[in-house]
Amino acid sequence: LARCLDSARPVYAVHLHGLAKRTLPPTVEAIAADRLQAVRAARPHGPYVLGGHCNGGMVALEMAHQLRAAGERVKVVVLVDTSAPRHGRRAVHRTVDMLARLRGLPPEGRTELDLRIARTLEEVAWWACYCQNRLRILVRSGMPAQADFVWRKLAGAAWHVAGVLWGRPASRGGAPPHASAALAEPSQAYRRAIQRYVPALYAGPVVLFRAEELPANRPDLGWSRVLPRLEVAVIPGDHHTSITRHISAFATRLEEFIQRAETGA
Structure with a gap:
């Protein structure tokens, strides 16, 4: 992306966890504060x-x-195929607070209850979203791709069953179980943080780039209620190809919005 933008403009890529192996902060607010340290170390002021x-x-x-x-x-915040958190998240937090008060739980007990409910709901939501997205992709793909997907899933399941029956490692690469758990934990922690995030009203300019190949019930992906200055632009591709195969088209539109933000147009 940086190579496709104005060469005079510095571009910094900020890794989610940092390059050092550190525990991921538990909330989006804490993740943002942690990553801002890296941003401001490179560029102290805007x-x-x-x-x-x-x-x-x-x-x-x-x-x-x-x-x-x-x-x-x-100047502007750029959201690339980012869906807004669902309204139900606020209701979950209110319900947890009410249950905690009724049970007379201390703050740490309330946090534990919130985590338990959030983890259960996030697993259900994640699998529902995963299955929905996979179904959409399979419907658009041809029969060979569908057959290949089913075959790979069956082969993976058979390998897992064989590992359980004959004591082989669950990973084809021979990685020990604790290694797989170590790799999965940051992803799970990140998903938990995202699931609990409730964004506040943001009055600054925001542009949402939405992939044209993915159907959306709402063109704004649910953001208008907290982003009053939101603009939506549709870019070619799906969730992944919009920033890979179609990166030039995305960069062209992005450059337009950045220049507009710089000139105040």
Whole structure:
């Protein structure tokens, strides 16, 4: 992406966890604060253009919140195929608070109850979303691709069963179980943080790039209620190819929005 943008503009890629192997902070707010340290170490003051793909857009939005609260200028926030958190999340938090008060739980007990409910709901939601997306992809693909997908899933299941029956490692690469768990934990922690995130109203300019090949019930992907200055642009490709195969088209549109933000047009 950086190679497709104006060469005079510095571009920084911020890794979610940092390059050091550290425990991921438990909330999006804490993740954003942690990553802002890296951003401000490279560029202490703005103006800034922040962006993220998929759930990374939520982290970018929260970083923008914190920068503006610190008196810094954020030209524009770029969300790339990022869906807004569902309204139900607020209801879950209110329900947990009510149950905790009824049971007379201390703050730490309330947090534990919230985590238990959130983990259960996030697993259900994640699998439902995964199955829905896989079904959409399979419906659009041809029979050979569908057959290949089913075959790979069956082969993976057979390998897992064989490992259980004959004591082989579950991973084809021979990695020990604790290694797989270590790799999965950051992803699970990140998903838990995303599931619990409730974005506040953001009054700054935001552009949402939405992939044209994925159907959306709402063109704004649910963001208008908290982003009053939201603009939506449709870019070619699906959730992944929009930033890979079609990166040039995406970069062209992105450059347009950045230049508009710089000139105040």
